[in-house]
Amino acid sequence: MPFLNWLKRRLVVIAGLLTLAYLLLPNIIVTVFSFNKPKGRFNYEWQRFSADAWKDPCGVADMCGSLSLSLQIAVWATVGATVLGTMISFALVRYRFRARGAVNSLIFLPMAMPEVVMAASLLTLFLNMGAQLGFWTILIAHIMFCLSFVVTAVKARVMSMDPRLEEAARDLYAGPVQTFLRVTLPIAAPGIAAGALLSFALSFDDFIITNFNAGSTVTFPMFVWGSAQRGTPVQINVIGTAMFLLAVLFVLFAMVLGNRRNKQKA
């Protein structure tokens, strides 16, 4: 059975390709339908090719406004969560203090708790405090749930760091600030970057918590959800495709940079 033998030898490759296809198929559909010219208001059936939506991505009322808001919130949430999360990670790994164990497990609660529960309780909290729902309440909520992811990523990195490296820096005439900037931070950087990327992605597409705490403010995921009730403009697919391409480009750029650096060193 030459065919069976052929299959046996390539089983891993075939399984890998199938998994990849499974992962990428939704993205391909989104991209394909961004070139559709739908008949009615819903973009769910293929009609014919058109680049109209790509030529006028902001042609739908309010969409680009919500996109810009989502990007702003994602950037600030990333900054806030990354800074706070990094500090928490260092505190948890480096220092022994009362209730350290409790903090260590409590920090993971937001990851484990159902989002809907968290969203509702946050809303209760904001309402009781008399807070005006909008940009700031969304931002506070996003920083909160991104924190645990940053802490997870950074803590793993800090824990595997040899404390002698910092001693070596201090021994070599680096004061506390210099030691942190020249040794601690660069070594922890991959963990911090991973935490930041996660935060950005989580914040940008969060719907449930945002929907509860946004008041009359509309973020991009909320816009997509809302328009799905009345009709889906092709521009949503355009934005989706653009985000996907940007992410792919970003990853490729990082890989090329890494490769070149390694070659220089070798």
Add this chain to the structure above:
Amino acid sequence: MKTTPDNSGDVRLSGISKTYGSFTAVHPLDLTVPEGSFFALLGASGCGKTTTLRMIAGLEEPTTGTVRLGDQDVTHLPPYKRPVNTVFQSYALFPHLDIFENVAFGLRRRGIKSVKKQVEEMLELVQLGEQARKKPHQLSGGQQQRVAVARALINHPRVLLLDEPLGALDLKLRRQMQLELKRIQTEVGITFVHVTHDQEEAMTMADTVAVMNGGRVEQLGAPADLYENPRTTFVANFLGTSNLIEAEVGTRSGDDIVLKAGDGKLVLPGARCTAPTTAGGKVLVGIRPEKISLTHADDAGEIPAGRNRLTGKIADASFIGVSTQYVIDSPVCAGLSVYVQNVERDGRLVPGADVVLHWSPAHTFALDAAQAIDAGTEEEVAA
């Protein structure tokens, strides 16, 4: 590159101690390391040698006492303000910087702009000129070790501290690096303080060795002096191997002391006895295994007069190339070790054979019997 001897490279520790809660890592200790010397702190793990080193580096604050470099009191200076650099155990090279930047680190932190020439010279000194643009993980253990030395030495510290720098290397490389470090030290003339648990390493490299045990310095001196004249059982057992035999003080004849061990008599030069020698008191007689000669009991008559002798039976013999190591059970003491050079091997010296052990009285030393006879042996240290 040699500095003029103005004693600025002296390290003076006075009354220095370190306690963690109720645990005393280092008991108050006074130590002077003269400028330009190669000084070793030797001891088993947990004896306080690394803590002592870290107090010189400034990485630990002493509980009491002062650290002086030359005339400068540095006790309360942070490590980055001390003219002292450290070669860390497992090197602690910065993984995100290449070799060049690792070596340049100290210079750059002190605001020196043109570092290229100095770094290149230093990499040449440790024979790593070719590897400047590699990352630490791309180098072998021995190369990483040399980077760590270069990174510390480039700052021209008044004292270089080495914390078990060769511990992670295999035996052959360790021998090579011992010579290499010794060469570098001679070349740059900087005071080296070297912490190690390897007694051979300490004796090979250092001018002066301080043997530490339980947070105290047991004995301090030149390697040969420590080896030949240990003052405690710990030093006798930790530096090489010693046969320690319990004996009773007998009479004095001139400068010599005559001791009774079992039925036999042993003679000991009075100068080599650190124990009180009241007649009838007990002492521990020490003799190094390589100083002992073995003669088959049948030829006992050929042994020259005036030598100390003991009878015994060979319990075990292991051939290790240059020498054969025997374990001999004697009526006065079981498990004596004897190392015999493999020059002319006597075929009768096999396990079970009756032998006479004999050695020159001049090689005998005696210690106070009021201490643990097995202090510093491998079994005792491991326990």
